[in-house]
Amino acid sequence: MGRKRTKSGKIRLAEVAELAGVSPITASRFFRNPEALSVAKRTRVESAARELGYVPNLAARALASQRTEVIGVLIPSLTNNVFSDVLRGIYDASEGSRYSIQLSNTRYSVLQEEKLLRLFLAQKPAGLIVTGIDQTAESRAMLEAADCPIVQIMEIGPNPVDMMIGFSHYDAARAAIAHLFEQGHRRVGFVGARMDPRVQRRLDGYVAAMKEADLYDQRLIVTTATPTSVTLGCALFADLIARESDIDAVFCANDDLALGVLFECRRREIAVPEQIAIVGFNDLEFMASSVPTLTSVRTNRYEMGSTAAAMLIEAIDGKRPEQPVLDLGFAVIERQSSQTPRPAAGPRAGEWSSVAQNDSVTNDP
């Protein structure tokens, strides 16, 4: 007699098929493309599977079908708040689909990225999400040769490998600086940390805006390769203000730095925004409730993740988006920290609920 249950006691597809009175291949089809079955067999297989508590063996499926149901995700950091939002979007969008997420951390190294990419591609992922547009030539070649859909996230640029979703960090920085100009600021400093390619493009946007206004001064820029933190924001601002005591505004490459700058101002009894205006980047949650509330550039991080995953899954299932490059835009959220000081209108002390954003400059393409 043929083999029954394996020693591990697992239910196999064959058992389900037997109980349902169909061939194994028909049962198999039920799980992959139920529409292909007649209604009668479909219900029979379904109830048999439920009765036996059948769970497909993914390894066997992957081996036989020569493809996995794994979406590889390469991000540069697990610490950064920005990526935890993106990741949440990715996980949320993949939930309910039959794909599972395989995450790897490149630690901001393109060589590490290349290595991980090689590893991932060897396992024939169903799809791939990679961060940014600055892959090595080798990575780029591998991505182009890969026979699965790929989404580049976090920013947009020319020559997408496949799909792309993000926004222009350059334009976002320019919009932030334009806002400061509108508010009458001229000596605008730049504080940046980590200096990954996206922060670098924010710096480029800042530089361009300053040069166009004929206000560029290299001494206004403080950057470091050190990972970002609030404490680092304090330190970098301390450096800047010690050198350039006449600055009237600071554009921070992210919100942690902005919060650090705010604290350092408070420590030195520098009034914000009266003496110095502060603008951050990303619009993390706390920016709306600090005192004073902090202006920031809102970026759609969760949506970036969820849309990327959704697009990718669609593409895997054969429905390529009509819009393979998606600009999710940004919005300058104007708050107290960058308001023009007006006579008799300092930062007000009030109810927490009165902490509302004022106006916003939106860039929704």
Place this chain on the structure above:
Amino acid sequence: MGRKRTKSGKIRLAEVAELAGVSPITASRFFRNPEALSVAKRTRVESAARELGYVPNLAARALASQRTEVIGVLIPSLTNNVFSDVLRGIYDASEGSRYSIQLSNTRYSVLQEEKLLRLFLAQKPAGLIVTGIDQTAESRAMLEAADCPIVQIMEIGPNPVDMMIGFSHYDAARAAIAHLFEQGHRRVGFVGARMDPRVQRRLDGYVAAMKEADLYDQRLIVTTATPTSVTLGCALFADLIARESDIDAVFCANDDLALGVLFECRRREIAVPEQIAIVGFNDLEFMASSVPTLTSVRTNRYEMGSTAAAMLIEAIDGKRPEQPVLDLGFAVIERQSSQTPRPAAGPRAGEWSSVAQNDSVTNDP
């Protein structure tokens, strides 16, 4: 003639074996237990594999060996900073091992956890990391029946399923309250959000400490099921202070809330710590650089993740730890926000680098 390269052009183990002049099974052993081979064959297989660029097919391996090299991780949130640190520890420790991480989000629901657990166990993971000790009876039964090592993380308690690593949230809260008592505070409020089991145990610790000092008053407690945020910290504190204007300290169930309380105090021009002391929980990075710097209870989140993963991998490889339950302890990091107000010693304004922690009460078991 036998089949050569598959159409996909992938190198298989058989090709490597052929080039090395050994049987496939010998080549297979090379990758799993090189010591079992003679030195001659070992080097031959090694160079053959390198020459062909061989990458093992994990699906085939999993199918044939009846086990995967996947570590399942169940955590309740991807947003919470606490878990991103834990996760980073897990990923770091698994890097370099042959195990890969499969992450799933229970969203603080034990039923969701049960469902995910069932899913995970069906794929025979090599090991499992689960959050907390409050599984459903069904989950508990599945975990006990699972034939893989399991680590419970984030807290410690009686009856570990297998291994356990964390600390006592109850004791940590008590230590924080004891510190506030030492500093002369009596009307100590509690502000908590989300109220998951661990926050609940912090509340229990607070209640016990207050009762023992005969200072317990239920009206000092403000909690909500809403997910935590800085803004929520502002709101909850606003509620508390409106009702109980005589409080002299607030213990916050986490640091986001503490920052919110600090901002709300500033908004209302309540001096910290002179009028109200603030203590947070977790000791996130920004606590050391706010103004005033914020006292918090340091928890070893990264170590919790990395140690859990390391222990798990050891256990999978057959080396069970001599210490299956590990208390990672905590430390009350005393900073300006809870210092006893002394004559002529307000919070000083100074260099960022002068933002140092003062003293600390450590609990390293």
Place this chain on the structure above:
DNA sequence: GTCGTTGCTGGTAGCGCTGTCAACGTTCCT
């Protein structure tokens, strides 16, 4: 010299599932 014993190697037989293709029954058209 015979008998274990150890260390290394290989053959056989699947692991559980799916791709391919042929075969079947039914319907619809001419």
Place this chain on the structure above:
DNA sequence: AGGAACGTTGACAGCGCTACCAGCAACGAC
């Protein structure tokens, strides 16, 4: 009525790897 077209089903043959066990040589103990 005959045939094409379609929808549905099943047989077969692996996917690439490893568990299991047998075989073989080399060695030492008796």
